[in-house]
Amino acid sequence: MLQTIRDHAQGVIVWTIVGLIIITFALFGLSSYLSGSSKTYVANINGVEIDESEYRRAMQDYRSRLQQMMGNSYRDDMFNSQMIKQEVVNGLITRELITQYLEDQNFKVGPTRVAAEIKSIDAFKDESGQFSKARYFELINRQGMSETFFEQQLARDVASRFVQMGIRQSDFATESEARQFLQLKNQQRDIGYLSIAKKSYLKKARASKKQIEEYYNAHKREFMNPEKISIEYIEIDLQKLAAGYDVSDEEVKQFYTANQESYVSQAEQRKVSHILIKVDDKIDEKSALKKIKSIQTKLKKGNSFSKLAKEFSQDPGSAKQGGDLGFFGKGVMDKAFEASAFSLKKGKVSKPVRSAFGYHLIKLEDIRAAKVQTFDKVKAQIRKDLQIQRAEQTFYELSEKLNNITYEQPGSLQPVVDELGLKIQKTGLFDRSVTKGIVSKSKVLDAAFSDDVLNLGRNSDLIELSDTHLMVLRKLEHQQASQKSLEAVRKQIIEKLRQKVAQENLNEQLEKAYQELQKGTSPKKLAKKINGAKWERVGYISRTADPKDKKASKLSLHIRNKAFGLAQSTDKTPSWGKLTLSNGDAAVIGLYKVKVSDAQIPAVTDKQQLAQNTGSVLFSRLLEQQRLEANIEINLPSSDE
Numbered sequence: 076m077l078q079t080i081r082d083h084a085q086g087v088i089v090w091t092i093v094g095l096i097i098i099t100f101a102l103f104g105l106s107s108y109l110s111g112s113s114k115t116y117v118a119n120i121n122g123v124e125i126d127e128s129e130y131r132r133a134m135q136d137y138r139s140r141l142q143q144m145m146g147n148s149y150r151d152d153m154f155n156s157q158m159i160k161q162e163v164v165n166g167l168i169t170r171e172l173i174t175q176y177l178e179d180q181n182f183k184v185g186p187t188r189v190a191a192e193i194k195s196i197d198a199f200k201d202e203s204g205q206f207s208k209a210r211y212f213e214l215i216n217r218q219g220m221s222e223t224f225f226e227q228q229l230a231r232d233v234a235s236r237f238v239q240m241g242i243r244q245s246d247f248a249t250e251s252e253a254r255q256f257l258q259l260k261n262q263q264r265d266i267g268y269l270s271i272a273k274k275s276y277l278k279k280a281r282a283s284k285k286q287i288e289e290y291y292n293a294h295k296r297e298f299m300n301p302e303k304i305s306i307e308y309i310e311i312d313l314q315k316l317a318a319g320y321d322v323s324d325e326e327v328k329q330f331y332t333a334n335q336e337s338y339v340s341q342a343e344q345r346k347v348s349h350i351l352i353k354v355d356d357k358i359d360e361k362s363a364l365k366k367i368k369s370i371q372t373k374l375k376k377g378n379s380f381s382k383l384a385k386e387f388s389q390d391p392g393s394a395k396q397g398g399d400l401g402f403f404g405k406g407v408m409d410k411a412f413e414a415s416a417f418s419l420k421k422g423k424v425s426k427p428v429r430s431a432f433g434y435h436l437i438k439l440e441d442i443r444a445a446k447v448q449t450f451d452k453v454k455a456q457i458r459k460d461l462q463i464q465r466a467e468q469t470f471y472e473l474s475e476k477l478n479n480i481t482y483e484q485p486g487s488l489q490p491v492v493d494e495l496g497l498k499i500q501k502t503g504l505f506d507r508s509v510t511k512g513i514v515s516k517s518k519v520l521d522a523a524f525s526d527d528v529l530n531l532g533r534n535s536d537l538i539e540l541s542d543t544h545l546m547v548l549r550k551l552e553h554q555q556a557s558q559k560s561l562e563a564v565r566k567q568i569i570e571k572l573r574q575k576v577a578q579e580n581l582n583e584q585l586e587k588a589y590q591e592l593q594k595g596t597s598p599k600k601l602a603k604k605i606n607g608a609k610w611e612r613v614g615y616i617s618r619t620a621d622p623k624d625k626k627a628s629k630l631s632l633h634i635r636n637k638a639f640g641l642a643q644s645t646d647k648t649p650s651w652g653k654l655t656l657s658n659g660d661a662a663v664i665g666l667y668k669v670k671v672s673d674a675q676i677p678a679v680t681d682k683q684q685l686a687q688n689t690g691s692v693l694f695s696r697l698l699e700q701q702r703l704e705a706n707i708e709i710n711l712p713s714s715d716e
C-alpha cells in the first residue's frame with residue numbers, strides 16, 4: 076500500500092504540466108541537440124479510446140484543484156464520487172470532441188506559434204524571467220515526456236483556443252442592435268416599493284391543539300429517531316506505530332550525512348553556450364570535425380565565441396542568442412555534452428565534443444552551486460522517516476494478520492487482541508448523519524450499516540481508510556428507527572404551523588395591497604393601514620448597484636430584478652408587481668418612469684460584449700451538436716481512481 080503512494084507520487088506534477096496544455100493537436104519537434112529519445116478504457120468517442128491512465132491523471136488533477144480551492148476544508152468524502160467521475164469523463168469527452176472537430180476542419184498551428192507559446196510558460200523561465208531552453212527540456216524529461224509529445228499536445232491546445240475564440244468572436248452586432256443593447260444596459264428606472272414584514276404576522280400566529288395533533292398524525296415520518304449503531308473496532312495506523320519507535324540523534328545525523336544528495340533543494344546548475352556542427356545526411360563525420368576545428372582555431376585567435384556561434388552554429392534554437400543555452404542541471408543533456416559541460420572551469424571552452432547530433436564547442440559561462448538544506452531544518456523529518464521505515468514491516472505484518480483473523484473468526488475481535496495485542500476501541504451510538512470522528516468517514520458508515528455487520532453480526536471486511544490506516548469493526552449496539560412522541564416534537568410542530576399561518580396571512584395581505592395599489596390608492600397612506608408595512612420611494616436606480624447612491628445600493632437584488640422586469644405603463648400611472656423576498660417578507664414594487672440612455676454611438680466594447688455573448692452561445696451549441704452526432708460509449712471505472 077505504501078508502494079502505491081510512491082507509484083502515484085508524480086501524478087499531480089505530471090498533470091500540472093499537462094494541465095497547461097489541456098487540448099492538443101499538431102505534431103512538431105524543437106529539439107536539436109538534447110537527448111530524448113485486452114484494452115481498457117473509460118470512454119470511446121467515434122472509435123477513439125480514452126484509457127484509464129488518462130482518466131486517472133484527470134481525476135487527480137480535479138481533486139488537486141478542489142484541494143487548492145478548499146484548503147483545510149477539503150475532505151474526500153464530501154463529494155459524490157460517482158458525480159465526480161462523470162464530470163471528469165465528460166470533460167475528457169468534450170476535449171476529444173473538440174480535437175476531432177479540429178481534425179475534420181484541418182485546422183493546424185505552425186511551429187513558430189507553438190514555439191512562442193512554449194516561451195510564454197512561466198515554468199520554463201529562469202530566475203531572470205527569460206525562457207530557458209535547458210529548463211524546458213529538464214522539466215519535460217523529468218516527467219517522462221518526450222519533447223515531441225509535449226509540443227504535439229501544446230500545439231493542439233493552441234489550435235483549440237484559436238477555434239473557440241474564432242467561433243465566439245464570429246458573431247457581430249449591428250449599429251442598431253448595439254445601440255439597443257447599450258440603452259437597455261444603461262437604462263434607469265424610477266421605483267418605489269411597499270414592504271410587509273413577516274415577523275409582524277408571526278406574533279399573532281397560533282396553532283390549536285387539534286391542528287397540532289392533525290399535523291403530527293399526517294407527518295409522522297418527519298418525526299423519527301434515526302437508526303443508530305455503536306461499534307467496537309481495531310485500527311492499525313502507520314503514523315501511530317512509527318511514533319513508538321526510538322531513533323537517536325546520532326542515527327539521524329548519520330542518515331543526513333550519508334544521504335545529503337537527498338536534501339539538495341537545488342542541484343548544481345551550469346550555464347553554457349555552444350556551437351554545433353551537425354553530422355547528418357548533408358555533412359559527414361570527417362567534414363563536421365574539420366569544420367568545428369576551424370572554428371576552434373578562430374577562437375584561439377581571439378574571436379568572440381558569441382559572434383562565431385551566431386555565424387556558424389547549426390542549432391537554430393540558440394544560434395541567434397550567441398549559443399546561449401541558459402542554466403541546466405545533470406540528467407538533461409546528451410551524456411557526452413553534459414560530461415564536458417560539468418568538467419569545465421568557468422570561462423573555459425571545451426575541445427570538440429561528439430554528441431548524438433554532431434560536434435560541439437562548449438563554453439562554461441557560469442555556475443550555480445548546489446543548495447543543501449541544513450541539518451536543523453530537516454532533522455525532524457528525517458527522524459519521522461526513519462521511524463516510519465522501521466514501522467513499515469510491522470504495519471504490513473499486522474495488516475495481513477488482522478485481515479486473516481477477523482475473516483476466519485468473524486464473530487469477535489477478541490482473537491485479534493489475544494494474538495496481536497492490539498487494542499479494541501469503542502464508540503457511542505451514532506446515525507448516518509454523523510459529521511465528526513472516525514465514524515463520519517463514508518467507508519466506516521457503509522461498513523457499520525452493512526447487512527453483514529448490522530444484521531448478521533459479523534466483523535466487517537478490512538477497511539482501508541488510507542494506504543497507511545486500516546480498521547475492522549463490528550456492532551456493539553443497534554437501535555432501530557423509532558417514532559418520536561408528540562410531546563417531544565410539539566414545539567417543532569407549533570413553530571411549523573406558526574410559520575405556515577403567518578405566511579398565509581402575509582400572502583393574503585400582499586394580494587390585497589397589490590389590488591389596492593393597482594386601483595390607484597396612495598402607497599404612503601396604504602402603508603399606514605397595514606400591519607408591518609413600510610413605503611420606500613427610492614427614485615431612479617440602475618441595473619447594477621451604485622456604491623455612491625447609499626439608498627439605492629442597499630436595495631434588495633430581488634426587488635431590483637423585479638423592477639427591471641416590469642413593463643412600463645401605457646398611461647402615467649405606475650406599473651405594479653409583487654414578490655416574496657428571500658427572508659420571507661413580501662413586497663409590491665411600483666415602476667413610475669423609465670429613463671433611456673441618450674448615448675447614440677455605441678462604444679466598441681459594448682459591440683464586442685454583445686457579439687461575444689452570442690458567440691459563446693454559438694460555441695456551446697456547436698459542442699452540443701458534436702456530442703449528439705458522436706458515437707459515445709462510457710465505461711466508468713469502478714474504483715475512485
